Amino acid sequence: MEEQVLVFPSKLAKRHVPESGFTQDIDGFMKAVEPKLCFMSRGQVEGNPRYKQIIPFVIIRREGQILRHLRGSGDDRLAWSWSLGIGGHINQQDVDGSRPFYRRAMLRELHEEVHIDGPYSTRLLGLVNDESNQVGQTHLGLVFLVELDYGEVRPCEDGLVAAGFENPADLRARRHQFENWSQHLLDLNNVPF
Numbered sequence: 559m560e561e562q563v564l565v566f567p568s569k570l571a572k573r574h575v576p577e578s579g580f581t582q583d584i585d586g587f588m589k590a591v592e593p594k595l596c597f598m599s600r601g602q603v604e605g606n607p608r609y610k611q612i613i614p615f616v617i618i619r620r621e622g623q624i625l626r627h628l629r630g631s632g633d634d635r636l637a638w639s640w641s642l643g644i645g646g647h648i649n650q651q652d653v654d655g656s657r658p659f660y661r662r663a664m665l666r667e668l669h670e671e672v673h674i675d676g677p678y679s680t681r682l683l684g685l686v687n688d689e690s691n692q693v694g695q696t697h698l699g700l701v702f703l704v705e706l707d708y709g710e711v712r713p714c715e716d717g718l719v720a721a722g723f724e725n726p727a728d729l730r731a732r733r734h735q736f737e738n739w740s741q742h743l744l745d746l747n748n749v750p751f
Contacts, residue, residue, distance in 0.1 A: 562597040564648035565609040582684040614664035615643035615699035620706040623723035630719035642740040676709020688738040
């Protein structure tokens, strides 16, 4: 059976998130889309701009530095671009009736993609959107921050190439090398990087 992913009608995004950029209005967005959320096969929605797939997009910070990586595999449209985030689709296993379901999906994706040695905290920062390309037209990012006090982060997947921590000023200096969601986040002054 093909993977089932959580989606909502794209027209709802237009009312609650910028066409390209970041917002912290999570409550307004969730109130609007929650009644319209449904699962559809990934093949039906991957190239269909009538629906947006919700993607937990996890940024990891340790001692003021941000984890960045080169996307080595996964979606070919994003391959070999730099990214600040890790994450993936919300699946039916993530929605068990408890709320917030997206936190459960974020933790599953985090544990699938990296191993963290040391204590950490998590926080939902907001939503990132980008309508300028086919990937962005069919996906919306729920941006989480994972804050490590100390410890190592090791990739568990081959798709995370050249992963390492870098200070935000250096990341901003090479902003043009990053995929669009990361570029939007690097442009912000009020997000705690």
